[in-house]
Amino acid sequence: MLKPSNSLDFNKLLLHQRYIWMYTSVTHMTVKPYLIIFLLFVNYSFSMAQHNANYEESKVPDLILPDPFVSLKGKLISTQLDWEEIRRPEILNLFRENVYGNIPADFDTISFSEVQESENPYPEKAILKEVNIAVVRNGKSHTMRLNVFLPKSKKGPFPIFLLINHRPNPGNGELVEEGYWSVAELIDRGYATASFHGETVAPDDAERYSEGILNTLYPEELTKDDGMKTLGAWAWGAMRAMDYFEQDSLFDTKKSALVGHSRSGKATLWAAANDKRWAVAFPNESGCGGAAISRRKYGETIAQINSRFPHWFAENFTAFNDQEETLPVDQHMLASLIAPRALYFASAREDQWADPKGEYISIQLGSKVYSEIYGQNVNFPLAFEELDSPIIQPLAGYHIREGKHNLTWEDWQHFIDFAELQWNQFR
Ligand code: GTR
Numbered sequence: 001m002l003k004p005s006n007s008l009d010f011n012k013l014l015l016h017q018r019y020i021w022m023y024t025s026v027t028h029m030t031v032k033p034y035l036i037i038f039l040l041f042v043n044y045s046f047s048m049a050q051h052n053a054n055y056e057e058s059k060v061p062d063l064i065l066p067d068p069f070v071s072l073k074g075k076l077i078s079t080q081l082d083w084e085e086i087r088r089p090e091i092l093n094l095f096r097e098n099v100y101g102n103i104p105a106d107f108d109t110i111s112f113s114e115v116q117e118s119e120n121p122y123p124e125k126a127i128l129k130e131v132n133i134a135v136v137r138n139g140k141s142h143t144m145r146l147n148v149f150l151p152k153s154k155k156g157p158f159p160i161f162l163l164i165n166h167r168p169n170p171g172n173g174e175l176v177e178e179g180y181w182s183v184a185e186l187i188d189r190g191y192a193t194a195s196f197h198g199e200t201v202a203p204d205d206a207e208r209y210s211e212g213i214l215n216t217l218y219p220e221e222l223t224k225d226d227g228m229k230t231l232g233a234w235a236w237g238a239m240r241a242m243d244y245f246e247q248d249s250l251f252d253t254k255k256s257a258l259v260g261h262s263r264s265g266k267a268t269l270w271a272a273a274n275d276k277r278w279a280v281a282f283p284n285e286s287g288c289g290g291a292a293i294s295r296r297k298y299g300e301t302i303a304q305i306n307s308r309f310p311h312w313f314a315e316n317f318t319a320f321n322d323q324e325e326t327l328p329v330d331q332h333m334l335a336s337l338i339a340p341r342a343l344y345f346a347s348a349r350e351d352q353w354a355d356p357k358g359e360y361i362s363i364q365l366g367s368k369v370y371s372e373i374y375g376q377n378v379n380f381p382l383a384f385e386e387l388d389s390p391i392i393q394p395l396a397g398y399h400i401r402e403g404k405h406n407l408t409w410e411d412w413q414h415f416i417d418f419a420e421l422q423w424n425q426f427r
Pocket of ligand 1: 261262263264287288300305
């Protein structure tokens, strides 16, 4: 079985994932030539999409963005009450209807049990809990797996970092991909950390995405144009993980952080917008449909993402293929929904496909909610081109690091610094 590597670029990652999936589904067959041709085609069409994308600032349209602080009825929103009662629910609903689809909140029961299936890679410093979260609705049940590490040398309650993971499951009993999920370092700093794999909730595959909670728990979503698909399902998974943390006094959920890279970063942002129990959100290099402003059409566009990943967003999102200007929202407004909790965006210099500048502008604009509505002194005075170090400040932060699309220990270090600042000074 292939092992995941820390330095896969987009092309290799895609190829790698497809290969893993096909490998597991044809375990005892020889790989047929048509599979190889198919893989080459997938890789080729992705390279072409990347190649044809716009990477020139001079070709980025003038940005005319929807205003987070004017309601659909034209009311100027300037008070906390109007924000929380009128505009915030409006924006959340616009994203639900047009972009990500529903996150059904109802189920009949939820229960948690521990199993022991994997070897603990850090027996000297961490306790490993493998938790099955069983959710029942209308007589049908779905079980998702959450892997939790706790510091061995300390007593809780522990602050908690949850990672939504979509990278290939090692499949060889290994739970942790070093760097990508920096368990040992988080434990050394005195934190609990947990992760679930997207596949345990909804497969990341256009043919099979319904073979998780959609088929078992929420089949009606499959028939709706604003129905939940994979990214919404992963956000639902993060909520169930939070249900688990909340019922165990070992966890200090007021000091909670949700982390996700790339497609999982998109789910992270959507989960934190919907679930106010998360104190801090860290969407890393989440790009199109995540942190980046869609109307810039720089790097990946809505049309490209919907055609390559038709199982990620609600069906309604396809109406905005090559029609970004008609979207009633843009991603800075999703950022604004996290307030008054804390938000941090991260980019990588060589990750042009995810539009680092669009990610930065999005937090620059979205974080205006902290000053305009909540009276906090948050601002990003530097232009993208002037940035030379991470912005670690109360409530909203950002960094861009050198290198390729990936989640690395360098990213985690800034996340921890930012989270500690929020937890120690402002809670
Ligand atoms: C790419 C996709 C991006 C991003 C990335 C990833 O193929 O175009 O939107 O999600 O995958 O998840 O690594």
